[in-house]
Amino acid sequence: MKRARIIYNPTSGRELFKKNLAEVLETLEIAGYETSCHATTREGDATEAARKAVENGFDIIIASGGDGTLNEVVAGVSEFEKRPKIGLIPMGTTNDFARAVHIPRDIKKAVEIIVKGDSIPVDVGLVNDRYFINIAGGGRITELTYDVPSKLKTMLGQLAYYLKGIEMLPSIKSTRVRIEYDGEVFEDEAMMFLVGLTNSVGGFEKLAPSSSINDGLFSLLILKKLNIAEFIRVASLALRGEHLTDPHVIFKKAKHIKVTSDDMVLLNLDGEYGGVIPATFQNLHRHIEVFVPIDEIREEDRP
Numbered sequence: 001m002k003r004a005r006i007i008y009n010p011t012s013g014r015e016l017f018k019k020n021l022a023e024v025l026e027t028l029e030i031a032g033y034e035t036s037c038h039a040t041t042r043e044g045d046a047t048e049a050a051r052k053a054v055e056n057g058f059d060i061i062i063a064s065g066g067d068g069t070l071n072e073v074v075a076g077v078s079e080f081e082k083r084p085k086i087g088l089i090p091m092g093t094t095n096d097f098a099r100a101v102h103i104p105r106d107i108k109k110a111v112e113i114i115v116k117g118d119s120i121p122v123d124v125g126l127v128n129d130r131y132f133i134n135i136a137g138g139g140r141i142t143e144l145t146y147d148v149p150s151k152l153k154t155m156l157g158q159l160a161y162y163l164k165g166i167e168m169l170p171s172i173k174s175t176r177v178r179i180e181y182d183g184e185v186f187e188d189e190a191m192m193f194l195v196g197l198t199n200s201v202g203g204f205e206k207l208a209p210s211s212s213i214n215d216g217l218f219s220l221l222i223l224k225k226l227n228i229a230e231f232i233r234v235a236s237l238a239l240r241g242e243h244l245t246d247p248h249v250i251f252k253k254a255k256h257i258k259v260t261s262d263d264m265v266l267l268n269l270d271g272e273y274g275g276v277i278p279a280t281f282q283n284l285h286r287h288i289e290v291f292v293p294i295d296e297i298r299e300e301d302r303p
């Protein structure tokens with residue numbers, strides 16, 4: 001019998017997973033999985049639980065939570081030579097990764113995708129010694145995600161981020177950075193930089209429209225210094241995916257990226273704090289295999 005380990009964050013999003021746990025276990029059991037669960041208790045716990053699950057020989061690991069929980073599970077698995085496949089039940093506030101691979105927020109449907117068994121390999125980002133599955137970024141704008149209280153996210157979902165964004169708008173400043181990418185250099189004031197693996201960031205599904213999740217390349221987006229009015233204009237262009245040709249935006253595909261600055265710049269990895277720069281980004285090509293609804297995946301991203 002195959003063995004599955006569910007690692008879930010009971011505080012994710014609207015905190016609904018536990019109520020559905022019996023049904024999830026039953027569906028997996030009928031599909032031939034002997035399943036056990038681990039509820040995370042604090043930051044870093046999902047990484048430890050995932051490490052243990054690999055050591056104990058589980059066939060698959062199911063991450064239930066938001067991007068933060070998935071990030072931790074991937075980090076726990078990534079060090080190993082032989083890595084179990086990952087299933088995902090999106091329960092977070094934004095679920096950018098799930099959105100990028102078309103896994104619905106409906107628990108039942110997400111479990112059916114795992115049971116069906118189709119999977120694709122996806123790239124994983126490694127920055128210094130930390131992993132990310134979706135997006136890494138720096139600059140004052142990306143720091144606002146740390147300031148959104150968990151209670152507010154539970155009540156308001158993604159709206160909580162937008163409210164915080166509006167509140168912080170007047171205080172957003174640029175930082176002088178040096179970004180080296182595949183032989184090219186940007187050295188100037190920037191509002192933020194993003195290093196993406198998928199096309200979905202903070203609910204903006206068209207931020208990096210042409211991103212492939214397993215081509216071995218990052219999508220690098222740099223937003224140059226601009227004022228509030230220009231910022232609002234570029235942000236509204238980004239909602240429609242029309243920002244890439246704006247003169248304030250640099251958008252490039254790159255394999256190797258290095259960011260340095262004389263200032264203190266915090267890194268945001270998959271929506272959580274992830275250390276400070278200098279940062280060297282490495283793309284671990286097709287590092288993790290994830291269960292997906294294969295018919296909805298672009299032809300070029302399929303195995």
Ligand SMILES: Nc1ncnc2c1ncn2[C@@H]1O[C@H](COP(=O)(O)OP(=O)(O)OP(=O)(O)O)[C@@H](O)[C@H]1O
Pocket residue numbers: 009010011012013040041042043044045064065066067068069070072091092093094095096153271272
């Ligand atoms: N029992 C717990 N109590 C508080 N925090 C926890 C607990 N378990 C895990 N965490 C932390 O919560 C972080 C965020 O969780 P997660 O990403 O699952 O949900 P979210 O914040 O609601 O969603 P999103 O990341 O999509 O906005 C995790 O990275 C983890 O460090």
